Amino acid sequence: MRIVVAMRQLADLVEELEVNDEGTDIDREFVKFVSNEWDEAALEEALTLKDELGATVTVVALDEPDVDQTLYAALAKGADRVVKLTGNDPDTWVRSRERAQRLASFLAGESFDLLLTGVQAADDLDGQLAGILGSLLEVPHAAVVVGVEGSDSKVRVIQEMGGGLLGVSELDLPAVLGIQAAKQTPRYAPISRIRQAMQTGEISEHEVELSDASAQVKVRRLYPPESTGAGATMLKGSPKEVAAEIIEIIKSKGLV
Amino acid sequence: MLVGVLETRKIFGGETETAKMVFYLLAVVVLAIFFTGLVKRVIEYNHGRRPASFSWLRRRDARDIPEVSERPKFASSLVTIAANKTVTKSRKKVGISHLLLFWGFIGLFLATSILSLDYDILGNASRFITGHTYSFFQGPFYLGYNAVFDLAGLAALVGTVLLVYRRWFSREIQLDYTRAQRPEGGYSRAKIVIGDQVFVVGLLLILITGILIQGLRIDGEGFPSFERWTWLGYLVGKGLVTLGVGSAGARAIHAWLWWVHVGMALAFVAYIPWSKAWHMLASPTNLAVRDLATTRRIPAPPEGKTGYDSIDDFTPRELLGFDSCTKCGRCHAVCPARTAGAPLSPRDFILDLRQWVDRSRHIPLLLDTETRPVASGPLAGDGQLVGDVIVDKTLWSCTTCMACVEICPVGIEHVPTIVQLRRSLVDRGEMDPTLQSALQNIATQGNSFGKSARMRARWTKGLDFPIVDARKEHVEYLWFLGDFASFDERLMSISQTLAKVLNASGVSFGILFDDERNAGNDVRRVGEEGLFEMLVEQNMEAFSKASFDKIFTTDPHTFNTLRNEYPSFGLDKPVLHYSELLAILMFTEEVAPRSLGRRVTYHDPCYLGRYNRIFDTPRAVIAGLGCDLVEMPRHGANSFCCGAGGGRIWMDDSYLEERPSVNRIKEAQGLGVDYFVVACPKDYAMFSDAVKTVGIEDSLKVIDIVELFAEATEATELVDV
Numbered sequence: 001m002r003i004v005v006a007m008r009q010l011a012d013l014v015e016e017l018e019v020n021d022e023g024t025d026i027d028r029e030f031v032k033f034v035s036n037e038w039d040e041a042a043l044e045e046a047l048t049l050k051d052e053l054g055a056t057v058t059v060v061a062l063d064e065p066d067v068d069q070t071l072y073a074a075l076a077k078g079a080d081r082v083v084k085l086t087g088n089d090p091d092t093w094v095r096s097r098e099r100a101q102r103l104a105s106f107l108a109g110e111s112f113d114l115l116l117t118g119v120q121a122a123d124d125l126d127g128q129l130a131g132i133l134g135s136l137l138e139v140p141h142a143a144v145v146v147g148v149e150g151s152d153s154k155v156r157v158i159q160e161m162g163g164g165l166l167g168v169s170e171l172d173l174p175a176v177l178g179i180q181a182a183k184q185t186p187r188y189a190p191i192s193r194i195r196q197a198m199q200t201g202e203i204s205e206h207e208v209e210l211s212d213a214s215a216q217v218k219v220r221r222l223y224p225p226e227s228t229g230a231g232a233t234m235l236k237g238s239p240k241e242v243a244a245e246i247i248e249i250i251k252s253k254g255l256v
Numbered sequence: 257m258l259v260g261v262l263e264t265r266k267i268f269g270g271e272t273e274t275a276k277m278v279f280y281l282l283a284v285v286v287l288a289i290f291f292t293g294l295v296k297r298v299i300e301y302n303h304g305r306r307p308a309s310f311s312w313l314r315r316r317d318a319r320d321i322p323e324v325s326e327r328p329k330f331a332s333s334l335v336t337i338a339a340n341k342t343v344t345k346s347r348k349k350v351g352i353s354h355l356l357l358f359w360g361f362i363g364l365f366l367a368t369s370i371l372s373l374d375y376d377i378l379g380n381a382s383r384f385i386t387g388h389t390y391s392f393f394q395g396p397f398y399l400g401y402n403a404v405f406d407l408a409g410l411a412a413l414v415g416t417v418l419l420v421y422r423r424w425f426s427r428e429i430q431l432d433y434t435r436a437q438r439p440e441g442g443y444s445r446a447k448i449v450i451g452d453q454v455f456v457v458g459l460l461l462i463l464i465t466g467i468l469i470q471g472l473r474i475d476g477e478g479f480p481s482f483e484r485w486t487w488l489g490y491l492v493g494k495g496l497v498t499l500g501v502g503s504a505g506a507r508a509i510h511a512w513l514w515w516v517h518v519g520m521a522l523a524f525v526a527y528i529p530w531s532k533a534w535h536m537l538a539s540p541t542n543l544a545v546r547d548l549a550t551t552r553r554i555p556a557p558p559e560g561k562t563g564y565d566s567i568d569d570f571t572p573r574e575l576l577g578f579d580s581c582t583k584c585g586r587c588h589a590v591c592p593a594r595t596a597g598a599p600l601s602p603r604d605f606i607l608d609l610r611q612w613v614d615r616s617r618h619i620p621l622l623l624d625t626e627t628r629p630v631a632s633g634p635l636a637g638d639g640q641l642v643g644d645v646i647v648d649k650t651l652w653s654c655t656t657c658m659a660c661v662e663i664c665p666v667g668i669e670h671v672p673t674i675v676q677l678r679r680s681l682v683d684r685g686e687m688d689p690t691l692q693s694a695l696q697n698i699a700t701q702g703n704s705f706g707k708s709a710r711m712r713a714r715w716t717k718g719l720d721f722p723i724v725d726a727r728k729e730h731v732e733y734l735w736f737l738g739d740f741a742s743f744d745e746r747l748m749s750i751s752q753t754l755a756k757v758l759n760a761s762g763v764s765f766g767i768l769f770d771d772e773r774n775a776g777n778d779v780r781r782v783g784e785e786g787l788f789e790m791l792v793e794q795n796m797e798a799f800s801k802a803s804f805d806k807i808f809t810t811d812p813h814t815f816n817t818l819r820n821e822y823p824s825f826g827l828d829k830p831v832l833h834y835s836e837l838l839a840i841l842m843f844t845e846e847v848a849p850r851s852l853g854r855r856v857t858y859h860d861p862c863y864l865g866r867y868n869r870i871f872d873t874p875r876a877v878i879a880g881l882g883c884d885l886v887e888m889p890r891h892g893a894n895s896f897c898c899g900a901g902g903g904r905i906w907m908d909d910s911y912l913e914e915r916p917s918v919n920r921i922k923e924a925q926g927l928g929v930d931y932f933v934v935a936c937p938k939d940y941a942m943f944s945d946a947v948k949t950v951g952i953e954d955s956l957k958v959i960d961i962v963e964l965f966a967e968a969t970e971a972t973e974l975v976d977v
Contacts, residue, residue, distance in 0.1 A: 014701065015708045032708075034700055077685075188685040188692045191699060192562055192786030 001055040001150055003046045004110065006103050006117040006129070007039040007074070009064035013122060024219045025093045033065040035073075038118025044182035046116050047078050049150055056080045058110070062102060063090045068203060069194075075201040076193035082201070087208040095217045096124045100132035102208045107137060112174055114155065119143050119178035130178030140171045143178035263482040264394035265473065267375045279518065286526040293529020293619075294537075297579065300617050304572035305558055326548070333544040342543065342665040346586060346894065350422065351665075356415030357459075363408025364466075370401065399485035406488035409467055416460045423456055430585025437599030437650050441630030448583065448607075451623030455532050458524055465517035471496050472513065475506035532624045535582045539666035542580040545573055546667035551658050552820045552867055554675050554780055563679025563783060565641055567616050570609075574673055578610035580666040583624075587660035587670065592897040593653040597913030600653035602660035602670045605646065608634040609673075612645045642680040651678050652688065655916070656781045656902030657862040662893055671781075678783030687782075694906035695784055702773035702794065704906060705743040709770045715741075715748035716767075721759050726766030726802040733758075733765040733837070734804035734829075736818065738811035739774050740937035746944065747937045751810065754834060754962045757969065761846045763837070765808075771798035775809075777817035777863070782903035792825045799827065808832040812863035812936045813901065819868065833864055835874040835935045838965050842880045849968035851882025855929045856964070858885055859920065859943070860895035861936035874935050874961055881968045886927045888920075896920050898942040905938055917946035925952060935961045 011017055011031045018027040046057045059074040060083045061067050067090075071082040085106055088094055094102070107115065115137070120127040127143055134141025146166070147158035152173075159167045160180055235242045250256055328336070336342060340358055344351025374393040382390035393401070423431070433445040471492030474483045483490050496506060528534055558569050587602035588594055594601045607626070612634035614621055628635050634645045642651070651674055660670045681687060687695075697706035715737075716723045726734050735758075741751045758765050776791035807829050809815040819831040841847050858878055864870045871892050878885050890896045899909065899916035909915060921943060924932050932947070934940050940960055947953040 012700065012708075014706055015710075030710075032700070185689050185692070188682070188687060188695065190562065190683050190685070190784060190786050191790050193683070195786055195790075 001049065001053055001114065001152070002058070002112045003049060003055050003114045003116060004058045004060060004107065004112045005039070005043045005046045005074075005079070006115065006133070007043065007059055007061045007070060008036050008099065008118075008121060008129075009033045009061070009067050009070060010036050010122050019222050019224070023221050023223060025222060028065070028091055033067075035070040036118050036121040038120055038179060040118075040186040041182040042116040042118050042177075042179035043074055043077065043079070044184065044186040045145075045148055045179050046114075047187065048183055049114075049148060050078065053150055055150075058083060058112075060085060060103065060106060062088055062094060062099060064088075064094070065090060071203050072194050072197040072201060073189045075197040076189040077187055082203050084203050084205050085208045086205050087210070093123070093219065095219075096128040097132055098210070098216050100129055100136055101210055104133060104136040105208045105210070106206055107133075114148070114150070114174065115139075115176045116148075116179050117176075119145070119180045127178055130176050134176040137174075137176065140175040141177070142169060142171060142175065144180045145177045146179075146181045147183050148177065148179075262394055263396075263398050263485075264391070265398075265477075267371065267393075282519075282522055286522040289526040290528060293534075296619050297529055297534070297538075300613070300619060301572040301575045303568070303617075304570050304575045305568060307555060307571060327546075328548070330544060333546075337540045337543050342667065345665070346663055350419075353415045353418035353422070356411045357419060358415070360408045360410070360412025360415055361459075363405055364412060367401065367405040367408065399482060402483075402486035402489070406470075406486060409463065409470075410488055412459075413463050413467065416456065416463055420456050420460055423452060428585075428589070430589040432585070433583075435604050436588075436594045436601035437604060437647060439628060439632050441628055441632055443626055443628045445626050447623045447625050447627060451532050451621075451625075452583070454527075454623060458520065458527075462517065462520050462524060465513055465520065467492055469510055469514050469517050472501070472506040472510040475501060476503055476510055478503055527622070530620060530622045532582065535580055535666065538576055539580040539582065542573070542576050543667040545576070546669065547573070549820075550669045550672045551656075551661050552816065553824070554672055554821070557676065557679055557785055562683040562785065563642075563681075564673075564676040565680045567613060567641070569676070570613070570673075574669075575613060577666075577668040578606055578613060580668060581606045581610060582666060583607065584665060586663045586665065587668075590659040590663050590894070590896075592655055592657055592659065592899055592916035592919075595896075595914075595919060596899065596909075596916050598649075598653035598911070599647070600650045602664075605650065605670060605674070606668060608646060611635070612641075642677050643686075646677055648681055648686060651681060652691075652907060653904075654902055655862075655897045655899055655904045656778075657897030658866045659862075659894075659897065662866050675781055675783055678781075679785060680783075682783040688907040690908060691782065691903060691906045694903075695779065695782070695787060698774050698779060698791070699787055702791070703739045703743060704774060705739060707743055709773075712737075712742050712772055713767065713769045715743075715751045716755070719752055719755060723755060724764075724766035725769055726804050727768065727771065727798075729766060730803040731764045731766035732805050733763060733832075734799075734802060734807045735765050735767050736772060736775065736807055736809045736814055737767065738809060738814040738937065740941060741810040742772070744937065744941060747940060750937070750940065750960045750963060753960075753966045754810070757841075757847075757962060757966050758837075760969070761841050763841070763846075766802070766804065768798050768802060771801065773798070775811075775814040775817050777811075777813040777821075778901065778903045778905070780817065780821070781901070782906075792822065796822075796826060799829075804829070806830045806832060808834050808837050810834055810937055812861040812868075813938070816863040816867050833868075833870060833873075833935070835864070835877060835961055836870065838877050838962065839873045839880075842877060847969045849881050849965065852964065852968050854883045854931055854964075856883045856885060856931040856933050856959075857888055857924050857927050857929045858891070858933045858935075858961075859888070859898070859924075859939055860891060861934070861939055862895065862897050862901055864935060865895050866893055874933075877961060877965065878933060881964055883931075883933075883964065886929050888923050888927065890923065896923065898936075898939050898946075900938040900942050905942075915942075915946065915949070917942040918949050921946040921950050921952070921956065924956060925950065930955070930957060931964070932956055932958045933961050933964060934958060 010033065011026055012034045015031050020027045043059065049055050050057050057079045058081045059071060059079045061071060063084055063086045067084060071084060074082055085102055088102060115133060117130050119130065130143055131141055142157050142159060144160045145157045146160050149156045154173060155171050155175060157169055157171060157177060159169065161167045235245050340351055340355040343354045371393065374391055379389050379391055382388060433448055435443060467488060470486065470489030474486060474489050475493035475496050479493060528536065557563050583603060585603050591600065591602050611625055633639065636644065639645050654674045656671050658671055694704040698704050701707060702709050724731050737751060741747050773791050773794045775795060776788040779791060780788040807818060809818060812833060815831060815833045818827065842849065856878060858874060860871060875885060897916055898920060932943060934943060940958060943958045947956050947958055
């Protein structure tokens with residue numbers, strides 16, 4: 001089985017994010033970039049499938065800050081090949097549609113059975129990437145996948161449904177899956193292995209030129225929500241005073 | 257004494273030539289068996305992996321605290337062995353019994369050797385060369401020989417009786433062979449118990465028969481007056497007479513009892529390399545070659561590997577260490593993991609490795625082995641070293657507190673071996689999810705809290721004076737806070753207190769702000785060597801940007817790695833712990849603290865006390881603050897770990913029966929003190945939780961030593977009971 005995992009870099013959310021002067025992107029200058037955690041789950045699922053069935057795992061990512069680190073870590077974890085797609089400006093925000101087009105352009109020349117990516121990302125909470133990829137590549141697509149069982153021509157996917165239910169579907173290959181969670185927590189890549197990968201591993205680069213760059217979404221405004229003022233009330237004072245106040249509130253609401 | 261009587265005795269007690277031949281034949285067979293075992297074992301140690309560096313050649317006795325990790329010279333090792341110092345250290349009575357037995361048997365061995373030299377070598381050689389048999393085993397030499405070596409016999413007898421008594425009747429936890437990690441299919445250690453009894457009771461029987469045949473011989477010879485010099489045998493002979501054993505009877509008993517004695521003694525010699533008795537040779541050798549640095553400065557993984565995963569990875573010293581173990585169980589008793597109910601006992605760890613190595617190398621242990629109905633772990637033939645022989649959870653249970661290494665009477669270094677095995681687990685990515693996320697946080701953000709590196713100096717907010725940036729301005733002291741003192745909400749205020757104390761005393765100090773990274777002490781001990789090296793590089797880079805004369809740390813763990821491990825990566829500045837800095841302030845009279853008059857107890861952090869021998873300095877500070885220090889039963893080098901070290905603070909501890917920190921607080925509970933003084937941020941975190949668990953947070957307050965200091969040096973009360 002040939003598996004491709006698409007990964008993306010995002011600003012580390014432990015950092016305090018600030019909006020740039022134009023108000024169209026986060027200020028990227030002092031922010032650390034890390035890989036998207038759902039993409040990490042997708043990679044883990046791919047590596048688990050490789051362990052179970054034997055597969056080749058190719059990891060592909062756009063040229064984004066610190067992406068080399070993520071790709072080397074993927075090699076250290078057991079990916080067979082890592083590819084960096086160049087051609088985009090590493091310091092600007094690539095929206096999901098453009099990302100999908102760039103990935104699809106590479107995948108058109110790649111034969112694969114499964115394409116896995118994170119079901120969402122901090123800049124793709126609506127989870128579009130996997131869906132757009134499915135439609136661009138004209139292959140079946142499933143999202144919110146929490147488990148993949150494979151064979152040579154078909155996969156069974158377990159999807160999270162509402163109300164605490166799980167659904168199992170069968171898809172013909174090739175297919176695109178948006179991974180919500182891997183069967184196990186993403187494995188750890190020891191630093192010594194990552195360093196080894198840096199010395200001996202190779203990131204192959206592939207340039208992607210988009211024919212129609214004008215048809216992209218234009219960001220008009222990015223901003224933190226304004227405080228409405230009618231938020232929560234913070235109770236202040238010693239634990240005893242706070243406790244007394246809580247009791248008062250509960251009583252005033254007629255709950256006790 | 258009658259003139260003309262030659263003071264000597266017949267060797268062999270007058271047995272026939274045939275009997276002599278039988279004896280010599282037996283002796284040759286016995287020596288062959290003994291040396292086969294000896295050579296097999298020495299070859300096995302020789303198979304061990306030899307670390308590339310020759311640092312093991314360098315030896316110097318530690319004269320000062322910074323030399324705590326020097327290797328002792330052979331001479332001082334010899335004194336340690338001769339005085340049984342390590343055996344006596346923590347258990348006086350047992351140690352003295354062992355010392356009697358030790359010197360007693362050395363004396364008896366010498367006695368036999370002298371006899372053999374005279375009779376077998378000098379006698380035979382002179383008869384062969386000159387035709388006349390020479391012997392020096394007569395006259396005054398004979399009398400002195402008997403007088404001295406009877407003393408050895410008595411010493412050995414007393415020591416052995418005491419140890420047999422203890423072995424039979426003691427209920428101590430260290431003599432309980434119950435495993436900490438229970439294999440699924442069950443196990444039996446009956447053979448180990450039998451091995452212990454064969455060893456110690458065997459020695460006792462050899463001694464008793466030896467003394468008896470001496471008495472019988474003298475009785476049989478009709479008590480020649482010069483045999484009064486053979487005082488023990490003479491007395492025993494007289495005793496035999498009162499029991500009705502006359503001269504003829506004595507000769508008859510002597511004839512066969514001599515064979516019983518000699519048979520047992522020969523059998524014992526042959527038995528040595530195949531049993532627990534091997535420790536008689538292995539343990540002193542191990543003590544002579546041990547390296548006190550190994551635990552403080554964890555060795556690199558084997559070349560070209562990330563950690564231990566095969567028998568070939570063990571060094572000769574480690575292999576010798578396994579064989580040195582006497583199963584005395586002291587490590588088992590003091591281990592915080594074992595005490596807490598975790599599946600780790602340093603004793604079982606060593607015994608499992610020994611049994612596995614012996615099994616793999618086909619060196620049979622006759623007794624002294626564990627048996628299992630279903631072969632598993634060290635008994636199974638096909639298991640992996642890490643995961644099967646020693647299970648993951650056993651390795652992860654270690655807090656690296658070093659209590660086992662400290663108390664081991666034969667110089668085994670358990671902790672570095674555990675770390676080497678952990679490295680293989682880390683390489684395979686097999687670890688607690690919480691540990692994994694801590695390591696990932698450290699790799700990406702440089703701290704285990706997963707907070708932005710830029711938040712590291714957030715604790716300084718609210719101070720009414722600026723903290724110097726050591727990267728911009730020269731300072732005398734560079735303060736290395738560590739993760740907990742920087743990021744933990746409870747500890748940030750203590751960091752502020754320390755900053756206020758230093759500021760008020762006019763100490764020139766600064767910090768690295770966002771350039772400080774986790775120092776990596778615990779990262780290294782978790783087994784993540786690559787990450788440790790990365791952190792060292794990052795911190796060394798940060799040091800090179802700063803200008804300072806000395807470093808002081810908040811965290812004793814950080815202190816250990818900066819002081820003992822960073823120098824080999826190029827750090828050449830003195831490293832202090834903040835408790836030392838407080839002592840300096842106090843004793844150079846920079847501050848004049850008022851007397852607090854409190855009753856307190858003090859908990860020695862493992863990495864400050866045991867690891868770096870700083871016991872007195874914090875105590876001097878506490879005394880200088882006018883506090884009455886009440887020691888816990890386990891203090892100083894015998895301090896009991898809080899359970900946080902070696903990366904345990906990043907792992908799940910809900911499976912423990914009783915957390916070590918709770919065990920410790922209960923120990924302090926009965927002392928009648930109001931304050932539990934700590935000098936380690938992790939201790940503060942662990943024990944603050946523990947007093948709540950025990951439910952005594954109102955009567956026993958966990959307090960950092962600098963909080964006491966601040967209270968005594970400032971007008972305002974910072975701390976209330």
